[in-house]
Amino acid sequence: METAVIGLGTMGMGAALNLQRKGFAVTGCDLRGPARDELAEAGGKVVARAVDLPGNLEVVLIFVVNAAQAEAVLFGAEGCAGKLAPGTVVISCTTMAPEAAKALGARLAEADLLLLDAPVSGGASGARAGTMTVMASGPEIAFAKSEPVLTAIAGKIWRLGAAHGIGSTVKMVNQLLAGVHIAVAAEALALGIRAGAEPATLFEVISSSAGSSWMWQNRVPHILAGDDTPLSAVNIFIKDLGIVLDQARALTFPLPLAACAHQLFLAAAAHGEGSKDDAFVIRVWQALTGIALPDRAIA
Protein backbone atom coordinates (compact mmCIF):
# COMPACT_ATOMS: atom_id res chain seq x y z
CA MET A 1 0.00 0.00 0.00
CA GLU A 2 1.36 3.40 -1.06
CA THR A 3 1.42 5.86 1.86
CA ALA A 4 2.81 9.29 2.75
CA VAL A 5 3.56 10.99 6.07
CA ILE A 6 3.65 14.80 6.00
CA GLY A 7 5.50 16.29 8.98
CA LEU A 8 8.34 14.18 10.39
CA GLY A 9 8.34 15.51 13.95
CA THR A 10 8.23 13.17 16.93
CA MET A 11 4.84 11.63 16.20
CA GLY A 12 5.07 11.70 12.40
CA MET A 13 8.53 10.11 12.38
CA GLY A 14 7.25 7.36 14.65
CA ALA A 15 4.36 6.67 12.28
CA ALA A 16 6.61 6.72 9.19
CA LEU A 17 9.21 4.37 10.70
CA ASN A 18 6.52 1.89 11.75
CA LEU A 19 4.95 1.90 8.29
CA GLN A 20 8.38 1.37 6.69
CA ARG A 21 9.23 -1.44 9.10
CA LYS A 22 5.89 -3.18 8.49
CA GLY A 23 6.22 -3.34 4.70
CA PHE A 24 4.30 -0.31 3.49
CA ALA A 25 5.68 1.92 0.75
CA VAL A 26 6.30 5.21 2.58
CA THR A 27 7.26 8.66 1.38
CA GLY A 28 8.02 11.16 4.13
CA CYS A 29 7.68 14.90 3.58
CA ASP A 30 9.42 17.53 5.70
CA LEU A 31 11.24 20.82 5.06
CA ARG A 32 13.95 19.80 7.54
CA GLY A 33 16.86 17.88 6.01
CA PRO A 34 17.87 15.95 9.16
CA ALA A 35 14.33 14.59 9.52
CA ARG A 36 14.33 13.44 5.89
CA ASP A 37 17.77 11.86 6.38
CA GLU A 38 16.55 9.80 9.34
CA LEU A 39 13.68 8.27 7.38
CA ALA A 40 15.81 7.79 4.26
CA GLU A 41 18.39 5.87 6.30
CA ALA A 42 15.59 3.54 7.44
CA GLY A 43 14.72 2.89 3.79
CA GLY A 44 11.87 5.33 3.18
CA LYS A 45 11.53 7.73 0.28
CA VAL A 46 11.56 11.44 1.14
CA VAL A 47 10.56 14.78 -0.37
CA ALA A 48 10.82 18.36 0.92
CA ARG A 49 7.52 19.65 -0.50
CA ALA A 50 4.09 18.00 -0.45
CA VAL A 51 3.60 18.79 -4.13
CA ASP A 52 6.48 16.40 -4.89
CA LEU A 53 4.80 13.37 -3.28
CA PRO A 54 3.97 10.41 -5.57
CA GLY A 55 0.65 10.54 -7.41
CA ASN A 56 -0.46 6.99 -6.58
CA LEU A 57 -0.95 7.41 -2.83
CA GLU A 58 -3.75 5.53 -1.08
CA VAL A 59 -3.37 6.99 2.42
CA VAL A 60 -1.79 10.35 3.43
CA LEU A 61 -1.06 10.97 7.12
CA ILE A 62 -0.66 14.59 8.25
CA PHE A 63 1.36 15.34 11.40
CA VAL A 64 1.95 19.09 11.07
CA VAL A 65 1.73 21.64 13.92
CA ASN A 66 -1.67 23.27 13.39
CA ALA A 67 -4.74 23.63 11.17
CA ALA A 68 -3.15 26.35 9.00
CA GLN A 69 -0.22 24.09 8.13
CA ALA A 70 -2.59 21.20 7.36
CA GLU A 71 -4.48 23.44 4.93
CA ALA A 72 -1.19 24.55 3.36
CA VAL A 73 0.27 21.08 2.74
CA LEU A 74 -3.00 20.07 1.08
CA PHE A 75 -4.30 23.16 -0.70
CA GLY A 76 -1.38 25.62 -0.70
CA ALA A 77 0.79 26.49 -3.72
CA GLU A 78 3.05 23.54 -2.86
CA GLY A 79 0.27 21.33 -1.55
CA CYS A 80 -0.58 17.79 -2.67
CA ALA A 81 -4.39 17.67 -2.82
CA GLY A 82 -4.48 18.36 -6.56
CA LYS A 83 -2.55 15.20 -7.39
CA LEU A 84 -4.40 12.77 -5.12
CA ALA A 85 -6.75 10.31 -6.83
CA PRO A 86 -10.46 10.38 -5.92
CA GLY A 87 -11.13 8.24 -2.84
CA THR A 88 -7.68 8.72 -1.30
CA VAL A 89 -7.86 8.82 2.52
CA VAL A 90 -6.29 11.78 4.34
CA ILE A 91 -5.69 11.08 8.05
CA SER A 92 -5.31 14.35 9.95
CA CYS A 93 -3.41 13.65 13.17
CA THR A 94 -2.83 17.32 13.95
CA THR A 95 -4.39 18.82 17.10
CA MET A 96 -6.85 21.44 15.85
CA ALA A 97 -10.21 22.93 16.74
CA PRO A 98 -13.19 20.69 15.89
CA GLU A 99 -14.54 23.43 13.60
CA ALA A 100 -11.26 23.40 11.67
CA ALA A 101 -11.48 19.61 11.28
CA LYS A 102 -15.04 19.92 9.96
CA ALA A 103 -13.98 22.59 7.47
CA LEU A 104 -11.05 20.45 6.32
CA GLY A 105 -13.37 17.47 5.78
CA ALA A 106 -15.78 19.57 3.72
CA ARG A 107 -13.02 20.98 1.52
CA LEU A 108 -11.53 17.51 0.92
CA ALA A 109 -14.98 16.11 0.10
CA GLU A 110 -15.33 18.71 -2.67
CA ALA A 111 -12.23 17.12 -4.21
CA ASP A 112 -13.62 13.58 -3.75
CA LEU A 113 -11.07 12.92 -0.98
CA LEU A 114 -11.87 11.23 2.35
CA LEU A 115 -10.85 12.58 5.78
CA LEU A 116 -10.33 10.90 9.13
CA ASP A 117 -10.25 13.48 11.93
CA ALA A 118 -7.71 11.56 13.98
CA PRO A 119 -5.65 13.35 16.64
CA VAL A 120 -3.14 11.19 18.49
CA SER A 121 -1.59 10.90 21.93
CA GLY A 122 0.96 8.66 23.56
CA GLY A 123 4.16 10.67 23.42
CA ALA A 124 7.50 9.98 21.77
CA SER A 125 7.89 6.46 23.13
CA GLY A 126 4.43 5.37 21.99
CA ALA A 127 4.99 6.81 18.53
CA ARG A 128 8.30 4.97 18.05
CA ALA A 129 6.85 1.72 19.37
CA GLY A 130 3.83 1.93 17.09
CA THR A 131 1.51 2.06 20.12
CA MET A 132 0.18 5.61 19.98
CA THR A 133 -3.51 6.22 20.68
CA VAL A 134 -5.67 7.49 17.80
CA MET A 135 -8.98 9.28 18.51
CA ALA A 136 -10.70 9.17 15.15
CA SER A 137 -13.98 10.12 13.54
CA GLY A 138 -14.98 10.09 9.88
CA PRO A 139 -16.87 8.07 7.27
CA GLU A 140 -16.85 4.29 7.60
CA ILE A 141 -15.30 3.91 4.14
CA ALA A 142 -12.32 6.00 5.30
CA PHE A 143 -11.83 3.73 8.31
CA ALA A 144 -12.10 0.63 6.12
CA LYS A 145 -9.59 1.83 3.52
CA SER A 146 -7.01 2.96 6.10
CA GLU A 147 -7.41 0.10 8.57
CA PRO A 148 -3.99 -1.51 7.85
CA VAL A 149 -2.24 1.86 8.21
CA LEU A 150 -3.94 2.67 11.53
CA THR A 151 -3.14 -0.79 12.86
CA ALA A 152 0.52 -0.35 11.92
CA ILE A 153 1.02 2.91 13.81
CA ALA A 154 -1.37 2.66 16.80
CA GLY A 155 -1.84 0.52 19.90
CA LYS A 156 -5.39 1.78 20.42
CA ILE A 157 -7.81 3.14 17.81
CA TRP A 158 -10.94 4.89 19.10
CA ARG A 159 -13.73 4.91 16.46
CA LEU A 160 -15.78 7.89 17.58
CA GLY A 161 -18.40 8.15 14.85
CA ALA A 162 -18.90 9.26 11.26
CA ALA A 163 -18.87 13.02 11.77
CA HIS A 164 -15.67 15.06 11.46
CA GLY A 165 -14.93 17.11 14.58
CA ILE A 166 -15.60 14.40 17.19
CA GLY A 167 -12.00 13.15 17.16
CA SER A 168 -10.77 16.71 17.61
CA THR A 169 -13.37 17.36 20.32
CA VAL A 170 -12.19 14.40 22.39
CA LYS A 171 -8.58 15.46 21.94
CA MET A 172 -9.52 19.03 22.98
CA VAL A 173 -11.19 17.77 26.17
CA ASN A 174 -8.12 15.65 26.92
CA GLN A 175 -5.81 18.65 26.47
CA LEU A 176 -8.01 20.81 28.71
CA LEU A 177 -7.75 18.24 31.50
CA ALA A 178 -4.03 17.60 30.94
CA GLY A 179 -3.17 21.31 31.03
CA VAL A 180 -5.17 22.04 34.18
CA HIS A 181 -3.79 18.91 35.88
CA ILE A 182 -0.18 20.01 35.22
CA ALA A 183 -0.81 23.53 36.51
CA VAL A 184 -2.62 22.36 39.64
CA ALA A 185 0.09 19.76 40.32
CA ALA A 186 2.54 22.67 40.39
CA GLU A 187 0.24 24.83 42.54
CA ALA A 188 -0.33 22.02 45.07
CA LEU A 189 3.31 20.96 45.26
CA ALA A 190 4.38 24.58 45.70
CA LEU A 191 1.92 25.01 48.60
CA GLY A 192 3.14 21.80 50.20
CA ILE A 193 6.76 22.98 49.99
CA ARG A 194 5.84 26.37 51.45
CA ALA A 195 3.94 24.68 54.31
CA GLY A 196 6.93 22.49 55.17
CA ALA A 197 6.20 19.11 53.56
CA GLU A 198 9.11 17.10 52.16
CA PRO A 199 8.49 17.12 48.35
CA ALA A 200 9.42 13.49 47.57
CA THR A 201 7.27 12.15 50.42
CA LEU A 202 4.39 14.40 49.43
CA PHE A 203 4.66 13.05 45.89
CA GLU A 204 4.55 9.47 47.13
CA VAL A 205 1.55 9.98 49.43
CA ILE A 206 -0.53 11.89 46.89
CA SER A 207 0.29 9.40 44.14
CA SER A 208 -1.61 6.72 46.09
CA SER A 209 -4.44 9.04 47.18
CA ALA A 210 -7.61 10.56 45.73
CA GLY A 211 -5.67 13.67 44.70
CA SER A 212 -3.65 11.82 42.08
CA SER A 213 -3.76 12.29 38.32
CA TRP A 214 -1.93 10.87 35.32
CA MET A 215 -0.11 14.18 35.00
CA TRP A 216 0.77 14.37 38.73
CA GLN A 217 2.46 10.99 38.46
CA ASN A 218 4.13 11.79 35.13
CA ARG A 219 5.31 15.39 35.63
CA VAL A 220 6.12 15.88 39.35
CA PRO A 221 9.20 13.60 39.07
CA HIS A 222 10.68 16.17 36.64
CA ILE A 223 10.42 18.80 39.38
CA LEU A 224 11.82 16.45 42.04
CA ALA A 225 14.79 15.74 39.75
CA GLY A 226 15.31 19.45 39.09
CA ASP A 227 15.37 18.61 35.37
CA ASP A 228 13.62 21.16 33.14
CA THR A 229 14.66 19.53 29.84
CA PRO A 230 11.44 19.81 27.84
CA LEU A 231 9.70 16.51 27.10
CA SER A 232 6.75 18.79 26.40
CA ALA A 233 7.25 22.52 26.81
CA VAL A 234 5.28 25.27 28.56
CA ASN A 235 4.71 26.81 25.11
CA ILE A 236 2.87 23.69 23.91
CA PHE A 237 0.19 24.17 26.55
CA ILE A 238 -0.04 27.88 25.78
CA LYS A 239 -0.88 26.73 22.22
CA ASP A 240 -3.17 23.80 23.11
CA LEU A 241 -5.14 25.52 25.89
CA GLY A 242 -5.33 28.49 23.51
CA ILE A 243 -7.04 26.26 20.91
CA VAL A 244 -9.44 25.01 23.61
CA LEU A 245 -10.27 28.54 24.79
CA ASP A 246 -10.71 29.91 21.26
CA GLN A 247 -13.06 27.06 20.40
CA ALA A 248 -15.04 27.50 23.63
CA ARG A 249 -15.34 31.24 23.01
CA ALA A 250 -16.76 30.46 19.57
CA LEU A 251 -19.34 28.28 21.35
CA THR A 252 -19.96 31.01 23.99
CA PHE A 253 -18.92 28.43 26.57
CA PRO A 254 -17.16 29.51 29.81
CA LEU A 255 -14.07 27.56 30.96
CA PRO A 256 -12.85 29.29 34.14
CA LEU A 257 -10.32 26.60 35.15
CA ALA A 258 -8.83 26.22 31.67
CA ALA A 259 -8.56 30.01 31.39
CA CYS A 260 -6.82 30.20 34.77
CA ALA A 261 -4.35 27.44 33.85
CA HIS A 262 -3.64 29.16 30.52
CA GLN A 263 -2.77 32.35 32.42
CA LEU A 264 -0.37 30.38 34.65
CA PHE A 265 1.46 28.93 31.62
CA LEU A 266 1.58 32.46 30.14
CA ALA A 267 3.02 33.74 33.43
CA ALA A 268 5.70 31.04 33.29
CA ALA A 269 6.58 31.99 29.71
CA ALA A 270 6.68 35.68 30.67
CA HIS A 271 9.24 34.67 33.31
CA GLY A 272 11.38 32.99 30.63
CA GLU A 273 10.26 29.37 31.00
CA GLY A 274 8.41 28.98 27.67
CA SER A 275 10.82 26.44 26.21
CA LYS A 276 11.27 24.55 29.51
CA ASP A 277 9.43 21.38 30.58
CA ASP A 278 5.76 22.21 31.24
CA ALA A 279 5.97 21.06 34.90
CA PHE A 280 8.20 24.10 35.49
CA VAL A 281 5.12 26.28 35.47
CA ILE A 282 5.90 25.81 39.20
CA ARG A 283 8.56 28.55 38.77
CA VAL A 284 5.68 31.05 38.81
CA TRP A 285 5.29 30.28 42.53
CA GLN A 286 9.04 30.11 43.05
CA ALA A 287 9.43 33.58 41.53
CA LEU A 288 6.57 35.04 43.57
CA THR A 289 7.13 33.39 46.95
CA GLY A 290 10.77 32.33 47.04
CA ILE A 291 10.07 28.66 47.78
CA ALA A 292 13.04 26.35 47.32
CA LEU A 293 12.60 23.80 44.52
CA PRO A 294 14.60 20.56 44.48
CA ASP A 295 18.04 21.15 42.97
CA ARG A 296 19.33 18.98 40.13
CA ALA A 297 22.80 19.07 41.68
CA ILE A 298 21.43 17.79 44.97
CA ALA A 299 18.82 15.38 43.64
Next chain:
Amino acid sequence: METAVIGLGTMGMGAALNLQRKGFAVTGCDLRGPARDELAEAGGKVVARAVDLPGNLEVVLIFVVNAAQAEAVLFGAEGCAGKLAPGTVVISCTTMAPEAAKALGARLAEADLLLLDAPVSGGASGARAGTMTVMASGPEIAFAKSEPVLTAIAGKIWRLGAAHGIGSTVKMVNQLLAGVHIAVAAEALALGIRAGAEPATLFEVISSSAGSSWMWQNRVPHILAGDDTPLSAVNIFIKDLGIVLDQARALTFPLPLAACAHQLFLAAAAHGEGSKDDAFVIRVWQALTGIALPDRAIA
Protein backbone atom coordinates in the same frame (compact mmCIF):
# COMPACT_ATOMS: atom_id res chain seq x y z
CA MET B 1 -6.02 -1.53 75.45
CA GLU B 2 -8.55 1.10 76.54
CA THR B 3 -9.57 3.37 73.63
CA ALA B 4 -12.17 5.99 72.78
CA VAL B 5 -13.52 7.31 69.47
CA ILE B 6 -15.05 10.78 69.57
CA GLY B 7 -17.34 11.49 66.62
CA LEU B 8 -19.17 8.46 65.18
CA GLY B 9 -19.69 9.73 61.62
CA THR B 10 -18.70 7.63 58.61
CA MET B 11 -14.98 7.49 59.33
CA GLY B 12 -15.21 7.45 63.14
CA MET B 13 -17.79 4.66 63.13
CA GLY B 14 -15.55 2.60 60.84
CA ALA B 15 -12.63 3.07 63.21
CA ALA B 16 -14.73 2.22 66.31
CA LEU B 17 -16.23 -0.93 64.77
CA ASN B 18 -12.81 -2.18 63.69
CA LEU B 19 -11.35 -1.60 67.16
CA GLN B 20 -14.31 -3.40 68.75
CA ARG B 21 -14.03 -6.32 66.31
CA LYS B 22 -10.30 -6.65 66.92
CA GLY B 23 -10.50 -6.94 70.69
CA PHE B 24 -9.88 -3.41 71.95
CA ALA B 25 -11.99 -1.92 74.71
CA VAL B 26 -13.85 0.91 72.90
CA THR B 27 -16.03 3.72 74.14
CA GLY B 28 -17.70 5.76 71.42
CA CYS B 29 -18.80 9.35 71.98
CA ASP B 30 -21.44 11.12 69.90
CA LEU B 31 -24.35 13.45 70.55
CA ARG B 32 -26.47 11.51 68.05
CA GLY B 33 -28.45 8.62 69.58
CA PRO B 34 -28.64 6.47 66.41
CA ALA B 35 -24.85 6.57 66.05
CA ARG B 36 -24.41 5.47 69.67
CA ASP B 37 -26.98 2.70 69.16
CA GLU B 38 -25.09 1.28 66.18
CA LEU B 39 -21.84 0.96 68.12
CA ALA B 40 -23.62 -0.33 71.25
CA GLU B 41 -25.27 -3.09 69.19
CA ALA B 42 -21.80 -4.14 68.02
CA GLY B 43 -20.73 -4.45 71.67
CA GLY B 44 -19.05 -1.08 72.29
CA LYS B 45 -19.63 1.22 75.23
CA VAL B 46 -21.09 4.64 74.41
CA VAL B 47 -21.42 8.10 75.94
CA ALA B 48 -23.01 11.32 74.67
CA ARG B 49 -20.45 13.78 76.10
CA ALA B 50 -16.65 13.57 76.03
CA VAL B 51 -16.49 14.45 79.73
CA ASP B 52 -18.24 11.14 80.45
CA LEU B 53 -15.52 9.00 78.82
CA PRO B 54 -13.63 6.56 81.09
CA GLY B 55 -10.59 7.94 82.94
CA ASN B 56 -8.23 5.08 82.10
CA LEU B 57 -7.94 5.69 78.33
CA GLU B 58 -4.64 5.02 76.56
CA VAL B 59 -5.58 6.25 73.07
CA VAL B 60 -8.30 8.74 72.10
CA LEU B 61 -9.25 9.09 68.41
CA ILE B 62 -11.00 12.27 67.31
CA PHE B 63 -13.17 12.21 64.17
CA VAL B 64 -15.13 15.46 64.54
CA VAL B 65 -15.90 17.92 61.73
CA ASN B 66 -13.38 20.72 62.25
CA ALA B 67 -10.69 22.21 64.48
CA ALA B 68 -13.18 24.10 66.67
CA GLN B 69 -15.02 20.88 67.52
CA ALA B 70 -11.73 19.10 68.26
CA GLU B 71 -10.83 21.88 70.71
CA ALA B 72 -14.29 21.64 72.27
CA VAL B 73 -14.31 17.87 72.88
CA LEU B 74 -10.88 18.17 74.53
CA PHE B 75 -10.87 21.53 76.34
CA GLY B 76 -14.52 22.69 76.36
CA ALA B 77 -16.84 22.65 79.36
CA GLU B 78 -17.80 19.07 78.49
CA GLY B 79 -14.37 18.08 77.17
CA CYS B 80 -12.25 15.12 78.25
CA ALA B 81 -8.68 16.47 78.41
CA GLY B 82 -8.87 17.12 82.17
CA LYS B 83 -9.44 13.47 82.97
CA LEU B 84 -6.79 11.94 80.67
CA ALA B 85 -3.68 10.55 82.37
CA PRO B 86 -0.27 12.05 81.44
CA GLY B 87 1.14 10.33 78.36
CA THR B 88 -2.23 9.47 76.83
CA VAL B 89 -2.11 9.66 73.00
CA VAL B 90 -4.70 11.80 71.20
CA ILE B 91 -5.00 10.95 67.49
CA SER B 92 -6.61 13.83 65.63
CA CYS B 93 -8.11 12.49 62.38
CA THR B 94 -10.06 15.67 61.64
CA THR B 95 -9.19 17.68 58.51
CA MET B 96 -7.93 21.03 59.80
CA ALA B 97 -5.40 23.70 58.91
CA PRO B 98 -1.78 22.78 59.74
CA GLU B 99 -1.56 25.79 62.05
CA ALA B 100 -4.57 24.49 63.98
CA ALA B 101 -2.93 21.07 64.33
CA LYS B 102 0.26 22.70 65.65
CA ALA B 103 -1.73 24.75 68.17
CA LEU B 104 -3.62 21.65 69.30
CA GLY B 105 -0.35 19.78 69.82
CA ALA B 106 1.09 22.63 71.90
CA ARG B 107 -1.99 22.86 74.10
CA LEU B 108 -2.05 19.08 74.66
CA ALA B 109 1.68 19.11 75.48
CA GLU B 110 1.04 21.61 78.27
CA ALA B 111 -1.22 18.95 79.81
CA ASP B 112 1.42 16.21 79.29
CA LEU B 113 -0.70 14.65 76.53
CA LEU B 114 0.66 13.42 73.17
CA LEU B 115 -0.79 14.30 69.76
CA LEU B 116 -0.65 12.57 66.42
CA ASP B 117 -1.72 14.96 63.63
CA ALA B 118 -3.35 12.21 61.57
CA PRO B 119 -5.95 13.10 58.91
CA VAL B 120 -7.45 10.16 57.06
CA SER B 121 -8.77 9.33 53.61
CA GLY B 122 -10.27 6.30 51.94
CA GLY B 123 -13.99 6.91 52.11
CA ALA B 124 -16.81 5.00 53.74
CA SER B 125 -15.85 1.59 52.35
CA GLY B 126 -12.22 1.91 53.48
CA ALA B 127 -13.29 3.00 56.96
CA ARG B 128 -15.64 0.02 57.41
CA ALA B 129 -13.06 -2.41 56.07
CA GLY B 130 -10.33 -1.08 58.36
CA THR B 131 -8.27 -0.06 55.33
CA MET B 132 -8.39 3.74 55.50
CA THR B 133 -5.21 5.71 54.80
CA VAL B 134 -3.69 7.69 57.71
CA MET B 135 -1.32 10.62 57.00
CA ALA B 136 0.32 11.14 60.37
CA SER B 137 2.99 13.27 62.00
CA GLY B 138 3.94 13.62 65.65
CA PRO B 139 6.48 12.44 68.24
CA GLU B 140 7.90 8.93 67.87
CA ILE B 141 6.62 7.98 71.32
CA ALA B 142 3.06 8.78 70.21
CA PHE B 143 3.47 6.52 67.17
CA ALA B 144 4.91 3.74 69.34
CA LYS B 145 2.12 3.86 71.93
CA SER B 146 -0.69 3.94 69.35
CA GLU B 147 0.77 1.47 66.86
CA PRO B 148 -1.77 -1.33 67.57
CA VAL B 149 -4.67 1.11 67.24
CA LEU B 150 -3.43 2.53 63.94
CA THR B 151 -2.85 -0.95 62.56
CA ALA B 152 -6.40 -1.95 63.54
CA ILE B 153 -8.10 0.87 61.64
CA ALA B 154 -5.81 1.57 58.67
CA GLY B 155 -4.58 -0.19 55.55
CA LYS B 156 -1.78 2.35 55.04
CA ILE B 157 -0.06 4.49 57.67
CA TRP B 158 2.18 7.32 56.40
CA ARG B 159 4.74 8.39 59.04
CA LEU B 160 5.52 11.94 57.93
CA GLY B 161 7.82 13.17 60.66
CA ALA B 162 7.88 14.34 64.24
CA ALA B 163 6.42 17.82 63.78
CA HIS B 164 2.69 18.47 64.11
CA GLY B 165 1.20 20.11 61.00
CA ILE B 166 2.84 17.89 58.38
CA GLY B 167 0.01 15.36 58.39
CA SER B 168 -2.49 18.17 57.98
CA THR B 169 -0.35 19.80 55.27
CA VAL B 170 -0.31 16.63 53.18
CA LYS B 171 -4.07 16.22 53.63
CA MET B 172 -4.56 19.90 52.65
CA VAL B 173 -2.54 19.39 49.44
CA ASN B 174 -4.58 16.27 48.67
CA GLN B 175 -7.86 18.14 49.13
CA LEU B 176 -6.65 21.00 46.92
CA LEU B 177 -5.92 18.55 44.10
CA ALA B 178 -9.10 16.54 44.67
CA GLY B 179 -11.31 19.63 44.59
CA VAL B 180 -9.76 21.10 41.45
CA HIS B 181 -9.84 17.70 39.72
CA ILE B 182 -13.60 17.32 40.39
CA ALA B 183 -14.36 20.83 39.15
CA VAL B 184 -12.24 20.47 35.99
CA ALA B 185 -13.75 17.04 35.28
CA ALA B 186 -17.13 18.78 35.24
CA GLU B 187 -15.83 21.67 33.11
CA ALA B 188 -14.24 19.33 30.56
CA LEU B 189 -17.20 16.94 30.36
CA ALA B 190 -19.57 19.88 29.93
CA LEU B 191 -17.47 21.25 27.05
CA GLY B 192 -17.36 17.82 25.43
CA ILE B 193 -21.16 17.52 25.63
CA ARG B 194 -21.61 21.02 24.19
CA ALA B 195 -19.19 20.20 21.34
CA GLY B 196 -21.13 17.06 20.46
CA ALA B 197 -19.15 14.19 22.03
CA GLU B 198 -21.06 11.21 23.42
CA PRO B 199 -20.50 11.42 27.22
CA ALA B 200 -19.97 7.71 27.96
CA THR B 201 -17.47 7.32 25.10
CA LEU B 202 -15.67 10.50 26.12
CA PHE B 203 -15.40 9.11 29.66
CA GLU B 204 -13.93 5.86 28.39
CA VAL B 205 -11.36 7.51 26.07
CA ILE B 206 -10.17 10.05 28.65
CA SER B 207 -9.97 7.40 31.38
CA SER B 208 -7.21 5.69 29.41
CA SER B 209 -5.46 8.92 28.35
CA ALA B 210 -3.13 11.53 29.81
CA GLY B 211 -6.12 13.65 30.87
CA SER B 212 -7.27 11.13 33.47
CA SER B 213 -7.33 11.57 37.23
CA TRP B 214 -8.47 9.53 40.23
CA MET B 215 -11.43 11.91 40.56
CA TRP B 216 -12.32 11.77 36.84
CA GLN B 217 -12.59 8.00 37.07
CA ASN B 218 -14.44 8.08 40.40
CA ARG B 219 -16.90 10.96 39.93
CA VAL B 220 -17.83 11.12 36.21
CA PRO B 221 -19.81 7.84 36.48
CA HIS B 222 -22.14 9.63 38.93
CA ILE B 223 -22.92 12.18 36.20
CA LEU B 224 -23.31 9.49 33.52
CA ALA B 225 -25.78 7.67 35.79
CA GLY B 226 -27.69 10.90 36.49
CA ASP B 227 -27.40 10.07 40.20
CA ASP B 228 -26.76 13.08 42.45
CA THR B 229 -27.09 11.15 45.73
CA PRO B 230 -24.22 12.63 47.74
CA LEU B 231 -21.35 10.24 48.47
CA SER B 232 -19.48 13.47 49.20
CA ALA B 233 -21.40 16.72 48.81
CA VAL B 234 -20.63 20.04 47.08
CA ASN B 235 -20.68 21.65 50.54
CA ILE B 236 -17.78 19.46 51.73
CA PHE B 237 -15.50 20.96 49.10
CA ILE B 238 -16.70 24.46 49.90
CA LYS B 239 -15.48 23.69 53.44
CA ASP B 240 -12.25 21.86 52.54
CA LEU B 241 -11.09 24.24 49.78
CA GLY B 242 -12.05 27.04 52.19
CA ILE B 243 -9.59 25.61 54.76
CA VAL B 244 -6.91 25.39 52.05
CA LEU B 245 -7.50 28.98 50.90
CA ASP B 246 -7.60 30.39 54.44
CA GLN B 247 -4.34 28.65 55.29
CA ALA B 248 -2.69 29.84 52.06
CA ARG B 249 -3.84 33.39 52.72
CA ALA B 250 -2.22 33.20 56.16
CA LEU B 251 0.99 32.17 54.35
CA THR B 252 0.51 34.97 51.73
CA PHE B 253 0.52 32.21 49.14
CA PRO B 254 -1.52 32.56 45.90
CA LEU B 255 -3.64 29.58 44.73
CA PRO B 256 -5.43 30.73 41.56
CA LEU B 257 -6.74 27.31 40.54
CA ALA B 258 -7.97 26.34 44.01
CA ALA B 259 -9.67 29.73 44.32
CA CYS B 260 -11.35 29.27 40.93
CA ALA B 261 -12.58 25.76 41.83
CA HIS B 262 -13.88 27.06 45.17
CA GLN B 263 -15.92 29.68 43.30
CA LEU B 264 -17.38 26.98 41.05
CA PHE B 265 -18.51 24.90 44.06
CA LEU B 266 -19.97 28.10 45.57
CA ALA B 267 -21.79 28.76 42.28
CA ALA B 268 -23.22 25.24 42.39
CA ALA B 269 -24.39 25.76 45.98
CA ALA B 270 -25.91 29.12 45.04
CA HIS B 271 -27.89 27.24 42.40
CA GLY B 272 -29.21 24.87 45.07
CA GLU B 273 -26.80 21.93 44.68
CA GLY B 274 -24.93 22.26 48.01
CA SER B 275 -26.18 18.98 49.43
CA LYS B 276 -25.87 17.08 46.12
CA ASP B 277 -22.97 14.87 45.03
CA ASP B 278 -19.92 17.04 44.37
CA ALA B 279 -19.66 15.94 40.71
CA PHE B 280 -22.89 17.88 40.14
CA VAL B 281 -20.89 21.08 40.17
CA ILE B 282 -21.43 20.38 36.43
CA ARG B 283 -24.93 21.88 36.89
CA VAL B 284 -23.23 25.29 36.88
CA TRP B 285 -22.58 24.77 33.16
CA GLN B 286 -25.99 23.17 32.63
CA ALA B 287 -27.65 26.22 34.19
CA LEU B 288 -25.57 28.69 32.16
CA THR B 289 -25.46 26.99 28.78
CA GLY B 290 -28.43 24.61 28.67
CA ILE B 291 -26.38 21.49 27.89
CA ALA B 292 -28.25 18.21 28.33
CA LEU B 293 -26.85 16.01 31.10
CA PRO B 294 -27.45 12.25 31.13
CA ASP B 295 -30.85 11.46 32.64
CA ARG B 296 -31.19 8.92 35.45
CA ALA B 297 -34.45 7.69 33.87
CA ILE B 298 -32.68 7.04 30.56
CA ALA B 299 -29.34 5.81 31.87
